[in-house]
Amino acid sequence: MANQDSTNPSHALFDQFVQAQTCKEVQCTFSELCHHLQVDPRDYQSFYTKLKERLNYWKAKSLWVKLDKRAQHQDYQQGEVCAKNKCLVLGAGPCGLRTAIELALLGAHVVVLEKRDSFSRNNVLHLWPYTIYDLRGLAAKKFYGKFCTGALDHISIRQLQLILLKVSLLLGVEVQTGVEFKGFVEPSGDTGWMAKLFPDNHPAGKFQFDVFISAGGGSFVPYGFKRKELRGKLAIGITCNFINRHTAAEAQVAEISGVARIYNQKFFQDLLTETGIDLENIVYYKDDTHYFVMTAKKKSLLKMGVIKQDFSDAGKLLARVNVDQEALLRYAYDAAQFSTGHCLPDMQFAQNHAGQPDVAMFDFTCMHRAENASLVRERKGKKLLMGLVGDCLVEPFWPLGTGIARGFLAVFDTAWMVRSWGKGRPHMEVLAERESIYQLLSQTTPENTSKKYSTFSIDPATRYQHVNLNSVKAFQNTLILADPPRSRKASAFEVLLKWCQQHTAGYDGVKVKDLNQSWRSGLALCALINTFRPCVIDMSSLEESNAVYNNQLAFNFLERELGIPPIMSASDMSFKGQIDKLSMVHYLTQIHDAFNERTPTKGLHSQTFYSPLPLQTFNLQLHTPSRTRVSPVAPLSAPKVTPDPVNPDPELSSNEECYFCCQRVYVLERISTEGKLFHRSCFTCHQCGTTLRLGGYTFNQHTGE
Numbered sequence: 246m247a248n249q250d251s252t253n254p255s256h257a258l259f260d261q262f263v264q265a266q267t268c269k270e271v272q273c274t275f276s277e278l279c280h281h282l283q284v285d286p287r288d289y290q291s292f293y294t295k296l297k298e299r300l301n302y303w304k305a306k307s308l309w310v311k312l313d314k315r316a317q318h319q320d321y322q323q324g325e326v327c328a329k330n331k332c333l334v335l336g337a338g339p340c341g342l343r344t345a346i347e348l349a350l351l352g353a354h355v356v357v358l359e360k361r362d363s364f365s366r367n368n369v370l371h372l373w374p375y376t377i378y379d380l381r382g383l384a385a386k387k388f389y390g391k392f393c394t395g396a397l398d399h400i401s402i403r404q405l406q407l408i409l410l411k412v413s414l415l416l417g418v419e420v421q422t423g424v425e426f427k428g429f430v431e432p433s434g435d436t437g438w439m440a441k442l443f444p445d446n447h448p449a450g451k452f453q454f455d456v457f458i459s460a461g462g463g464s465f466v467p468y469g470f471k472r473k474e475l476r477g478k479l480a481i482g483i484t485c486n487f488i489n490r491h492t493a494a495e496a497q498v499a500e501i502s503g504v505a506r507i508y509n510q511k512f513f514q515d516l517l518t519e520t521g522i523d524l525e526n527i528v529y530y531k532d533d534t535h536y537f538v539m540t541a542k543k544k545s546l547l548k549m550g551v552i553k554q555d556f557s558d559a560g561k562l563l564a565r566v567n568v569d570q571e572a573l574l575r576y577a578y579d580a581a582q583f584s585t586g587h588c589l590p591d592m593q594f595a596q597n598h599a600g601q602p603d604v605a606m607f608d609f610t611c612m613h614r615a616e617n618a619s620l621v622r623e624r625k626g627k628k629l630l631m632g633l634v635g636d637c638l639v640e641p642f643w644p645l646g647t648g649i650a651r652g653f654l655a656v657f658d659t660a661w662m663v664r665s666w667g668k669g670r671p672h673m674e675v676l677a678e679r680e681s682i683y684q685l686l687s688q689t690t691p692e693n694t695s696k697k698y699s700t701f702s703i704d705p706a707t708r709y710q711h712v713n714l715n716s717v718k719a720f721q722n723t724l725i726l727a728d729p730p731r732s733r734k735a736s737a738f739e740v741l742l743k744w745c746q747q748h749t750a751g752y753d754g755v756k757v758k759d760l761n762q763s764w765r766s767g768l769a770l771c772a773l774i775n776t777f778r779p780c781v782i783d784m785s786s787l788e789e790s791n792a793v794y795n796n797q798l799a800f801n802f803l804e805r806e807l808g809i810p811p812i813m814s815a816s817d818m819s820f821k822g823q824i825d826k827l828s829m830v831h832y833l834t835q836i837h838d839a840f841n842e843r844t845p846t847k848g849l850h851s852q853t854f855y856s857p858l859p860l861q862t863f864n865l866q867l868h869t870p871s872r873t874r875v876s877p878v879a880p881l882s883a884p885k886v887t888p889d890p891v892n893p894d895p896e897l898s899s900n901e902e903c904y905f906c907c908q909r910v911y912v913l914e915r916i917s918t919e920g921k922l923f924h925r926s927c928f929t930c931h932q933c934g935t936t937l938r939l940g941g942y943t944f945n946q947h948t949g950e
């Protein structure tokens with residue numbers, strides 16, 4: 246609402262802008278304010294200065310003081326350092342908007358694209374002390390008076406988005422909502438990199454950029470980036486929001502900043518006895534809404550009828566059709582009631598963006614993190630720097646409350662990368678430095694980051710206690726997607742598929758149509774081996790129905806002879822619902838590389854000469870132990886080895902054992918930390934047995950626990 250005391254229309258508009266409580270309202274009041282003051286936000290380089298000059302209002306002045314202080318930081322070099330850069334940021338979630346602010350302070354032309362046209366997320370984010378300090382420095386309190394008052398250390402996602410949207414707009418960022426990014430338009434002629442959008446006639450489609458930052462959330466990862474799956478014990482998260490009427494009675498109810506079963510067994514036992522609800526942990530924050538996030542045990546969800554039927558596959562288990570929505574509402578309601586001592590009066594669910602009670606159930610069993618935080622694409626001599634921030638870089642486990650703090654750390658690291666890019670540092674160095682810093686992210690905690698919040702800046706050295714900017718060397722582990730050779734238009738996947746088809750054609754029962762499901766019976770793998778090593782496997786003795794045997798036979802040969810460890814067990818390969826395509830691509834790429842420079846020798850293919858394929862255009866680097874290449878001088882017809890598929894060579898797995906259970910650990914099911922490998926399911930707390938997350942444990946060097 247307009248401040249009634251403001252008689253000057255621009256002051257009233259400014260007040261409306263500051264107080265606006267929806268995305269649309271912010272955008273409308275901002276555009277009216279600009280119109281009234283005759284300042285053009287498209288003139289991004291001088292917009293902020295002109296706005297300041299023309300809005301002579303005491304309330305605005307305290308805001309300018311804050312923003313000026315930030316903008317004057319030496320890292321931004323008066324907004325000169327990226328003055329020539331054009332940045333497209335995907336996603337106006339908290340991380341996308343926070344990134345846009347930093348890039349604008351560096352002087353870049355910044356456009357943000359967001360497919361939603363409203364900010365409707367009630368869920369509440371835990372803030373580490375540095376994020377509170379950071380947001381105060383961006384005048385969060387001016388836009389949202391209740392920001393972290395007293396001991397509060399959280400904020401709803403939508404309030405955070407509103408604050409960051411307002412700051413972005415004031416700094417000259419163009420925020421386009423209701424528009425979806427669909428991919429890239431590659432440079433041609435005079436034009437540079439552009440975006441394919443929906444709606445396709447959206448004016449932002451004309452924006453040419455040299456930096457692309459994806460902050461599109463957990464489900465959006467742009468072309469070229471690969472994600473690692475971190476699979477753990479089943480972990481089912483439930484979030485729910487109730488209306489906060491801000492009454493005295495509600496104010497009395499204590500928050501629960503995080504209680505895990507191990508620390509309060511009685512609480513969880515009483516909850517179970519009284520309600521039948523069995524939880525691992527629960528968090529309760531009183532914010533715009535009463536927000537709860539909890540991890541529930543499958544058994545109790547089944548018993549209470551929330552999950553209708555038991556499935557071992559988490560996707561099927563939590564599929565919409567398998568969840569009784571009414572029972573889920575009851576479950577969440579009862580858990581919230583009990584954990585607040587039945588003291589929250591008249592609890593009513595808040596509504597989500599679809600106008601439904603805001604309760605949701607999520608699977609945290611399998612979480613993702615990107616293998617690389619950055620890459621460079623180059624087409625027609627035009628380079629595009631790409632970076633990931635927020636959930637599309639690392640998906641957080643919500644009950645731990647690390648999401649936004651690590652999200653903002655990655656935002657600053659990304660801004661530092663763009664700064665180096667703007668300064669014209671060689672792009673390999675820029676990428677290597679970004680990847681070096683990325684290695685620290687999952688280990689960061691409030692304790693091991695610097696406490697000197699006032700000195701925090703985009704410079705990593707001000708935030709991380711021990712940072713080695715050169716741990717990844719410029720020639721290592723950095724992604725450059727260059728122009729494919731002119732004659733080859735096919736993608737790396739297509740090239741690999743074609744190679745596999747070429748070298749498995751003509752075998753009975755083998756038809757390679759794709760890079761995952763066609764490999765299930767093991768026959769295609771055996772055929773591939775037979776093409777390059779004809780005497781190793783007796784193809785006529787294999788049967789399609791004997792998939793475990795076939796797969797184990799192939800796995801053993803590939804590991805023993807070529808040093809390529811299997812990515813999963815033979816039985817998973819044979820029976821698992823879906824074979825993960827990226828993992829299979831990784832596996833087949835290694836086989837391709839190992840057979841590199843070999844001539845296939847099977848009669849049928851004897852005329853086919855292998856030439857190295859441009860798989861390097863899609864740099865597939867998973868962290869696997871180094872493997873041996875087929876030696877160019879190795880005899881083509883090796884003596885016939887018939888590995889025993891049931892008892893693979895024990896020597897092979899010596900360095901691939903789980904530190905805890907000493908059983909073989911396959912690439913797909915493993916995690917590594919402290920220089921050791923573990924099954925995801927074995928990585929549990931020594932005291933209470935709950936599954937641990939990377940970065941969420943302490944390791945005793947002496948006892949090894």
Ligand SMILES: NC(=O)C1=CN([C@@H]2O[C@H](COP(=O)(O)OP(=O)(O)OC[C@H]3O[C@@H](n4cnc5c(N)ncnc54)[C@H](OP(=O)(O)O)[C@@H]3O)[C@@H](O)[C@H]2O)C=CC1
Nearest residue numbers: 336338339340359360368425426461462465635636648649
């Ligand atoms: N507790 C919770 O409920 C949630 C918490 N978070 C937390 O918030 C923090 C910040 O998350 P952040 O990384 O910023 O991600 P967010 O999910 O908050 O924001 C990403 C935004 O980008 C939009 N988007 C996705 N794809 C496209 C596309 N192709 N074109 C245009 N827009 C697109 C998404 O829309 P859409 O969502 O419709 O795909 C979403 O609005 C993290 O800590 C995260 O864990 C984030 C989400 C929920």
